[in-house]
Amino acid sequence: MTYMLRIMLLLVLLAGVSGLAQDQPVADTAAADTATVDPPAPVTNLTGQDRDNDHGHAIELSWTPSVDDLENPAGDRSVMRYRVMMWRPAFAFRVDTLRQMYEMVRNSYKPIRVYKPLVDSALSMVEQGVTSVAQLPFKVQLPADVDMTDVPQDLLRQTLEDTLETMVGQVEVSKDSVKTFRSTFLDSVDALTAAYATYPNNGRWDSIGAEPPGSGNFRHAGSKDEFSPDFLPDHTDLYYRVDAVTIDPDVYAESEIVGPIQSSGQWYNTGRTVVLVSVIIFTIFTILFVQQARGGKELYVRPLAGIEAVDDAIGRATEMGKPILYVLGLGAASDIATIASFTILSRVAKRVAEYQTDLIVPTYDPIVMTVAQEVVKSSYMDAGRPDDYHEDMVYFVTQSQFAYVAAVNGVMLRQLPATNVYMGKFYAESLILAETGALAGSIQIAGTDEIAQIPFFVVACDFTLIGEELYAASAYLGGEPILLGSLKAQDYAKALFVISAIVGFVFLVLHDITGVEWFTNFKEWYRVSD
Amino acid sequence: MRRQVPLFITFFVGTLLIVSVFIPPMENLGEDFTLFFDIIAVFAFFLGGGNLLRVHLTKLYRKSPDWGFSVVTVVGFFLMLAAGLFKIGNPGDISASVTAEGSMFQTMFNNVVLPLQSTMYALLAFFIASASYRAFRAKNREATILLVAAFIILLGRTPFGMMLTAWIPDSWSVLQVPNLAIWIMNSPNLAGQRAILIGIGLGVVSMSLRIILGIERTYLGDDR
Structure with a gap:
């Protein structure tokens, strides 16, 4: 108590001193200075x-x-x-x-x-x-x-x-x-x-x-x-x-x-020449490999475990007599990740139709829903089973992030799908979805280009497509030579990037050792203006 | 024709937008084109609402399993729609903002929607714990590396981590747990992230080219 009184007394004294200090005519001094x-x-x-x-x-x-x-x-x-x-x-x-x-x-x-x-x-x-x-x-x-x-x-x-x-x-x-x-x-x-x-x-x-x-x-x-x-x-x-x-x-x-x-x-924006050159090189690679594939050349592309698991997962769902849940994420229809997800959905829906398994596609965006309905419908027609398609397979839930999660989690826990596929843009809901799926005992395959969410999918899902693999997945699933040709071009472009990074690293080290300014030019070539 | 027209539009607009990146007077073309998307999105609201009602009313009509949830959905939908559309209980009547304090819409949003959303988000804390438990089991070499790295970072972000290795002399400060955690985040973690980012960038370009050139057309519902 005495301690508190001392502190209060000190505070009152300090307040008095500051009050006195504020009473000083500071304005005159400032005026004199200026x-x-x-x-x-x-x-x-x-x-x-x-x-x-x-x-x-x-x-x-x-x-x-x-x-x-x-x-x-x-x-x-x-x-x-x-x-x-x-x-x-x-x-x-x-x-x-x-x-x-x-x-x-x-x-x-x-x-x-x-x-x-x-x-x-x-x-x-x-x-x-x-x-x-x-x-x-x-x-x-x-x-x-x-x-x-x-x-x-x-x-x-x-x-x-x-x-x-x-x-x-x-x-x-x-x-x-x-x-x-x-x-x-x-x-x-x-x-x-x-x-x-x-x-x-x-x-x-x-x-x-x-x-x-x-x-x-x-x-x-x-x-x-x-x-x-x-x-x-x-x-x-x-x-x-x-x-x-x-x-x-x-x-x-x-x-x-x-x-x-x-x-x-x-x-013309000369500061973006390096981007233009890169786009042209990449386009040339793509056209070149697509032409080779059209000509009948066999192209080897490394296998992806997550994609190879899709067929097994659909087979498992068929054997168990349980549905497959496909989640397109929270992206809009214009997001490249969502477009990539549409292409994977198309392949998955085709297999599902062939195996006569149930498919559930709850969507977050009405435009995504419309496109997804069209994609699934076409896949069922391609599989020769248009009668098995019904519009309730793809439905709109809500545009509220966590309400959507609650609805999808409800589907997982009530209908116990054998396989959950998460492909597209995901944010904070990724782990909630994947963990609920794991608790429900489903086989889970995920793919996203959101770097922050990849670790969550890696720990909670059985197979995860990391970054670019999401974009490659549709080509792998289809196995069509033309699509594989574009993947090959992607791999070559990646090799060019790696070579550039190594050369840049060596040049910068040489600059530090020798002090010759010319070695920094390499870095400048890659600089892109606003 | 049903396929050729969308493919031509995609090729034309895609090429135009790529070219616009290199031509300063056309730089804002991308933003202008997003307006078209916004216009379509307005109609999509009706589409979404219509689909929601159709699915749940069908469930109610057929008395499908768990039809009780559909009752909640339909009642909630119409209640919020009416509260927002007719501005029920708005202090400033019809001319005031739909989210005016005290309005039925805002009251329901603050007292029902927000707490429910917060509850769902709060579940994340428990899921992180359960996911960590499964991920950090040292089943193989990769999982062991993950466990060790995660342990160092967790420890490095706590005062205990600092206390634990404070005795290490400054000349060896890199071995202090907080510094090790910083090194893991800034070097191996960042390098890995950048590698993934470069891959994503190339993947986006490749996917875009496939779409623009009409090689990839499954998004149109065409698999051939």
Whole structure:
């Protein structure tokens, strides 16, 4: 108790001291400090150029920081930030105002379209005898002394009619205004290039951004959309300067002006050449091996245990007289993993149809359900058993992640499928599904490209397709030479990657040993720009 | 014709989107194309709801096994639909947000859906324990390596692990359990993950090429 009292006393004392400290006139000291700040040295070597490999509307600026930069111990360290300034003609500010007006008119027009039907509906309710404002779909403004629960019908009707009249008037005005403003605005945007050419007359410098001390570059990334406040015209003379600003915003040093600089778009992104070359090589590999396969050449592809187990698992289900559960995961129909899963489902469904076993496919996404229904139906037709197919095999459950898991787990525990196949995109539900399946005693085969979920499937399932094996599975299952040809191309591409990685590793080691810069070029060849 | 038109669309759009990656003015084409997917997804809501009702009403009609669950599903479906559609109990009536605090929809979501979802998620803790028990049995060489690695990482992430090997001098600090755990995660684990990632990347490209070139067409329900 005494200990607690001591602590409390100490806290009260500390609070008193801090309170006293806060009473000191600190503002005067700060003012005295800023008043004595000397103008810093300006930034030097300011350059500007159009940003490469983009669709235009962007300028890159770079400079050498001020000698008095906060990060430079050799100087005064008084520069707190760099303010990037751009010269803008007075006409550009008028275009900004026009843009704002256009937005205002357009935005005011939108709500009227929404509210007018509500006012109409409220009027008809008033005609039917409704006198309470709370019951109306549109809340009207009434004098403060009026009882809102029992408004005189005439007053309510008059207020609503006045509101409607005002709205309709605004709609008429706005319809024309939107068109007029739009054309006027676009005409003025076209005239911007000529306005910027009047530099340095009829304009002023405008701040377009700031960089912290120590930095030496800035990207003025404008928008290509004329209606965006960030719009930056292409093929227009632009001028920039960078101010080294001290703690007092009024004390700063201007750099030399750089300009005219013009932004423009490019038709090809040279920074992605390495990607293009890789795609071309891969496509050539694919076409080459597919042609070889078509020509009758036998291609060896290493076997996958998980895929070879599919046939056994279907056979086991047939012998046990139990169904097969196929889970497509949580991916959308546009995900490549889900598309790969469709192809595996097609092969599985064909075997299931041949063996006359039951198939259950609960889906998470309605579009996935539709595609899966079509896939299973086709497989049953290919197997020559269209009569065995019924639409309830593939059904929609829910788009709530854990509700879906609960439903699938329920199926596992009630119907005790002999085999569970999980192929596609899986997230946190992977282990819940796989563990429930293991508890139910099912043979389980899983495949996903979600790296974080692979370990869960590995520990809880009998066979797991890891990463790329999911994409290869359909080709293995089909065993068609053309599909195997594309797999062969994939293996060769992988070999190229391995060789590149080894060569890159050796070159970097050689660079570290010899110090010859040329060895780093290899790494640069693989660099991909934004 | 039923197969040729979708195959042509796939080839045309696929090629266009590949080309757009290398042409800056076309860079946003991929985002624009996803709008089509969003439009289709709107209709899919009706499709999903319709299928759900058809499956469960059929079960009820036939008095199939476990039809009681279907009753819960159908009642829940209509209750939430009505609460959301007619904004029952909304403080601001029909013009207010469907998720306004105090509305029947939000009340049911907060008091029924959320706790149920949390319960399912909480099961994960128990499943991790049971999966670990099975995975960490040292049945063979691979499982033994897995067990040792997992043991070091588990120990390395606890204060006990730090305490246990604090006596090791700094010159041999790599042998301290927390540092060993960091090494396992950053070196063998990361290397393995990157290898899988490269494989996945190539697999995606290969699969995409197969689809664009029309070699793989099972997603259209065509096996030939």
